[in-house]
Amino acid sequence: MTSEAISLNPPRSETIRAMNKSGVRVALADIIESFSKWRVAFIFGWQDIAQRYRRSRLGAFWLTLSMLVFIGAIGSVFGALFRASMAEFLPYLCASIITWNFLSTTLNEGCNTFVGSQGIILQVRMPLFMHVIRMMWRNMIILAHNIIIFPLVVLVVGGSIEWTAILAVPGLVLLCLNLSWMSLGFALICTRFRDMTQVVANLLQVMFYFTPVMWMTKTLPDHVSSLMYQLNPLYHLIQLIRAPLLGQNPDALSWIVALGTAVAGWAWALVFFGKYRWRVAYWI
Amino acid sequence: MTFIQLQNVSVEFPVFNPPSRSLKNRVLSIATGGKIERKSDRLVIVSSLDDVSLTLREGDRVGLVGHNGSGKTTLLQVLSGIYSPTRGEAIINGTCTSLINISLGIDPDVTGYENIRLRAAMMGMSPREISAKLEEIAEFTGLGDFLDMPFRIYSSGMQLRLAFATSTAVRPEILIMDEWLSTGDEDFRERANQRMTELVDSTKILVLASYERNLLTNNCNRVIWLDHGKVRMDSSPEEVLPAYFGSA
Structure with missing residues (x-):
């Protein structure tokens, strides 16, 4: 190695000051540093997916195929049960399940983000939020593989995709903003209280049935109030992606709820993360 | 300016699944490991570092000695910025790399x-x-x-x-190692040693935990002896090494 190699290492200032080991500023600093190291998060997030499907011919498109099989099976059973028209029900179910799958997998994996990265956390000093970015990136790659099914399904049932589908993009951004604070919070809580991982998994399971994912809001009997889903923030989050894909404009309420939970959630997460960030290495 | 400053640093681990109840309300000091202290019925605290104060400056080649469980690895992790001390203050100024798990x-x-x-x-x-x-x-x-x-x-x-x-x-400013890295066959080992020496020479602060006396004599200009999470001796290798290893 020569002096040339030395100059290639730009002086990185990684000064750690314990005097402010907790506080909102610590949380912000961690998150900003995480984004400056997005490459590491992206490389290893991609690696997570690549690892699962290595030496398989279809590779990550197994994700797509399994999802297609699942939607086909569920679609034919429930379509018949609900006596829905396939042209309407199949695209609805497809957009629903894909969005829900993204949401629930992200939150479930969110619980294990720090516990699962303990090898890294205990050996290299890295910003902790980076592990959340890695996990979210991994799930976004899966989402990208799954979403291919949607135009296929629409084509098969003879429908068309409207311009409103563009609105799914800001919807996805809002959804990710919400999922990231939830994942960060769950990651912290589940590192300290390992039982919470199971609690979250069960809660999500229950929410899957309570949220209009498999069933449509219009199939609710008259005596059930629409509050049943209007009060459910997950419904609004799903709507932001599902409605545009199906050629509808999401209700203003959905945008407001998603924006509100994102702002309030992040405010809470910053305080919470700031307070307990330094404890994570101890809890692992 | 690269430096590391630890002031009254203590590191205490909570153990959430406490072992047998025989430890109840007892403070143990045992031959290996840190102090185990039972705070309440449910929480056991293992103290790994206890009130450690150190200042490392540029040019310091620090060897770290101590028995198993004396807190060497924990100290290395504090120096790498992995653990923030439960009490006290740690300031690490400089880019830092720890070669603990190279894989x-x-x-x-x-x-x-x-x-x-x-x-x-x-x-x-x-x-x-x-x-x-x-x-x-x-x-x-x-x-x-x-x-x-x-x-x-x-x-x-x-x-x-x-x-x-x-x-x-x-090429970090601060290099932290748990034992010297040596590997491979005869030919590679020689090249590897040369490379390690180059790396060590290029860093401003080296912290090396080791059980090998020769290694410490050859690479360090300061040795810290940790015992039950406290600094027992902190001086030149000529003074600390004979005290720790025996004067043989």
Whole structure:
């Protein structure tokens, strides 16, 4: 190695000051540093997916195929049960399940983000939020593989995709903003209280049935109030992606709820993360 | 200015699944390990470092000695910025690399070249840095065409070569090591030692935990002896090493 190699290492200032080991500023600093190291998060997030499907011919498109099989099976059973028209029900179910799958997998994996990265956390000093970015990136790659099914399904049932589908993009951004604070919070809580991982998994399971994912809001009997889903923030989050894909404009309420939970959630997460960030290495 | 300053640093681990109840309301001081203290019925606290104050300046080549469980690894982790002290204050000013697990980040299923990139990314190198050093690292491994093969088919010696070559390509200001890295066959070991010496010489502060007296004599100008999480001696190798290892 020569002096040339030395100059290639730009002086990185990684000064750690314990005097402010907790506080909102610590949380912000961690998150900003995480984004400056997005490459590491992206490389290893991609690696997570690549690892699962290595030496398989279809590779990550197994994700797509399994999802297609699942939607086909569920679609034919429930379509018949609900006596829905396939042209309407199949695209609805497809957009629903894909969005829900993204949401629930992200939150479930969110619980294990720090516990699962303990090898890294205990050996290299890295910003902790980076592990959340890695996990979210991994799930976004899966989402990208799954979403291919949607135009296929629409084509098969003879429908068309409207311009409103563009609105799914800001919807996805809002959804990710919400999922990231939830994942960060769950990651912290589940590192300290390992039982919470199971609690979250069960809660999500229950929410899957309570949220209009498999069933449509219009199939609710008259005596059930629409509050049943209007009060459910997950419904609004799903709507932001599902409605545009199906050629509808999401209700203003959905945008407001998603924006509100994102702002309030992040405010809470910053305080919470700031307070307990330094404890994570101890809890692992 | 590179420096490390620890002031009254204590590190205490909570153990959430406490062992037998016989420990109840007792404070134990045992031959190995830190102090185990039972705070309440449910919470056990293991004290790993106890009121440690140190200042490391540029040019310090610090050897760390102590029995198993004396807190050496914890101290290394505090110095790397992994643990924030439960009490006291740690200021680490400078880029810091710890060579504790040199295989972290490696994926056995991808090629050697890919693994150099993965490992380097895990060590915090930017893509530009990685590209600039890739050839040099590849050459140093001496693995030739094997670098295009999956890592898992390598012999364990070859795997270590790759991890070693990549891990030692960084040039941090502070270098933290748990034992000297030495690896491979006769020929490689010699080159590896030379490379390690180059790396160590280029850093401003070295902290090396080791049980090998010769290593400490050759590389360190200061030795810290940890005992039950406290600094028992902190002085020149000539003074501390005979006291710790015996004067033989």
